[in-house]
Amino acid sequence: MSVDAATVRKIASLARIxxxxxxxxxxxxxxxxxxxWIEQLSEVDTAGIxxxxxxxxNTLRLRADQVTDGGIRxxxxxxxxxxxxxxxxxxxxxx
Amino acid sequence: MTALTDLTVAGIRDGVRDGAFSxxxxxxxFNAAVAGAKALNAFIVETPEHALAAADAADKAKAEDNLxxxxxxxxxxxxxxxxxxxxxxxASHMLEGFVPPYHATVAAKLFxxxxxxxxxxxxxxxxxxSSNETSYFGNVIxxxxxxxxGNAPLAPGGSSGGSSAAIAARIVPAATGTDTGGSIRQPAAxxxxxxxxxxxGRCSRYGIVAFASSLDQAGPMARDVRDCAILLEAMSGFxxxxxxxxxxxxxxxxALLSGDLTGKRVGIPREYRVEGMPAEIxxxxxxxxxxxxxxxxxxxxxxxxxxxxxLATYYIIAPAEASSNLARYDGVRYGxxxxxxGANLQxxxxxxxxxxxxxxxxxxxxxGTYVLSAGYYDAYYTKAQRVxxxxxxxxxxxxxxxxxxxxxxxxxxxxALGEKNADPLAMYLNDVFTVPASLAGLPAMSVxxxxxxxxxxxxxxxxxxxxxEQGVLDAGLAIEQRAGFSARPEAWW
Numbered sequence: 001m002s003v004d005a006a007t008v009r010k011i012a013s014l015a016r017i018x019x020x021x022x023x024x025x026x027x028x029x030x031x032x033x034x035x036x037w038i039e040q041l042s043e044v045d046t047a048g049i050x051x052x053x054x055x056x057x058n059t060l061r062l063r064a065d066q067v068t069d070g071g072i073r074x075x076x077x078x079x080x081x082x083x084x085x086x087x088x089x090x091x092x093x094x095x
Numbered sequence: 096m097t098a099l100t101d102l103t104v105a106g107i108r109d110g111v112r113d114g115a116f117s118x119x120x121x122x123x124x125f126n127a128a129v130a131g132a133k134a135l136n137a138f139i140v141e142t143p144e145h146a147l148a149a150a151d152a153a154d155k156a157k158a159e160d161n162l163x164x165x166x167x168x169x170x171x172x173x174x175x176x177x178x179x180x181x182x183x184x185x186a187s188h189m190l191e192g193f194v195p196p197y198h199a200t201v202a203a204k205l206f207x208x209x210x211x212x213x214x215x216x217x218x219x220x221x222x223x224x225s226s227n228e229t230s231y232f233g234n235v236i237x238x239x240x241x242x243x244x245g246n247a248p249l250a251p252g253g254s255s256g257g258s259s260a261a262i263a264a265r266i267v268p269a270a271t272g273t274d275t276g277g278s279i280r281q282p283a284a285x286x287x288x289x290x291x292x293x294x295x296g297r298c299s300r301y302g303i304v305a306f307a308s309s310l311d312q313a314g315p316m317a318r319d320v321r322d323c324a325i326l327l328e329a330m331s332g333f334x335x336x337x338x339x340x341x342x343x344x345x346x347x348x349x350a351l352l353s354g355d356l357t358g359k360r361v362g363i364p365r366e367y368r369v370e371g372m373p374a375e376i377x378x379x380x381x382x383x384x385x386x387x388x389x390x391x392x393x394x395x396x397x398x399x400x401x402x403x404x405x406l407a408t409y410y411i412i413a414p415a416e417a418s419s420n421l422a423r424y425d426g427v428r429y430g431x432x433x434x435x436x437g438a439n440l441q442x443x444x445x446x447x448x449x450x451x452x453x454x455x456x457x458x459x460x461x462x463g464t465y466v467l468s469a470g471y472y473d474a475y476y477t478k479a480q481r482v483x484x485x486x487x488x489x490x491x492x493x494x495x496x497x498x499x500x501x502x503x504x505x506x507x508x509x510x511a512l513g514e515k516n517a518d519p520l521a522m523y524l525n526d527v528f529t530v531p532a533s534l535a536g537l538p539a540m541s542v543x544x545x546x547x548x549x550x551x552x553x554x555x556x557x558x559x560x561x562x563x564e565q566g567v568l569d570a571g572l573a574i575e576q577r578a579g580f581s582a583r584p585e586a587w588w
Contacts, residue, residue: 016441017449035462044404046478055295056295056561072196088427091443
């Protein structure tokens, strides 16, 4: 599988990264080089092999349904580029 | 008397305890060393006041006979660990100016154990890189130089390149690192120091800027194996804030250290003899085999048949997880916001991320987005997870006939800055020996074992069974005791 400029633009848009035509042009061969190389995995016979998600056997824990943290709104907002009235502020979404 | 900055973590701890010197003297010596080594660019932020405050607390604790395990020991903190009140950037423009309101669990554990912080160490941006050339804050320069008189600036390895350079230059006695595909071990090998990545789940990931969550593990980097054991004890332990944290007691690794490998079987994986391996790396490996035999181990030939697919597997899984993890940088809650005139929310996301991420980070996000996108998910991501299962199974089978594995850490000595960054793929290949253990979540460490013809350090890697950090540390110690590695870079900075 290989990517062309249109595909790179689409991926960049999915990833919400603005790109210039020049950047896209440079990325096409770079990504194809990497994708061509990872293509080698198709040689491996993985019939009947379950995908590995957890490397060390571990069980997900449950905890009591209690509030253990919170009440730190100002700390949470302290690093916001724009905080107003105790909220994160963003450009107008609905006209 | 030995210069205070030449002391190991154990030496500082014991000296403060025995009253040979004060913790404040130690902190002042290292603060001065840090201030005098700006040419290395190892630090993004220096925090001498933190080191001094911890030192004063240690001296007070000494007077009150109330010393903690790391009282008096100042360390460097990779700038991937959140530190309350201190800028934490992951070496990115995206997080420039970000001051976390909380500590990463590992950082908090080290501070609670009495350690002070000399500063936040430079790294590859979001820990993505093998040479420390992707940092927004500039390259870290290795303190080492080739003996050919050329003085070409060398890579300290990556991504924990600030950590490795600072330790090798003796401006910090030890530092934290993180390892996703080799980011502790490869820089340790490049700079002639030791570093261990423990079993996945030993150290909490809480508060570590996430790269690839199923692979990321914190670990210590230091000048010797004992120091690694001391620090790993302080850093490890269950943390309810990390869903993959292992709920197990932390062993007394330091107290149990032994360089006697009698009865141990050390496996030599034949697939690690890769094509084009430099003769010097082969020779180093042979030397390592002789050293572990001398320590009482028997050496057995083992096979890890899927080794050659590990890198390709890694470069699907790690970017996939990264593209998901780095989706959080959207210019809303923290970090950079780039809001062009008249831009809407979507434009703001795209502009912020275009401006805030460097080229290698973007490359990996795009690869990850592609392999996870509709129609390609099974062909790439699920396939890689299946091959990952086979790689883990290879290790399980090998460990039926041996206790530990011995390999070179990296396929070469440190390369010069700029030598490999034109081709991303050439850079990725540098992780060939470290990535398989990461994929399988196994403990692994690098110890210095010799120099190449140009006078640069080379490292050997020991890989252990899950949770057998003790076996890994013991084999590391056995090599350290016998290799007699004492080279250090001559100060030019």
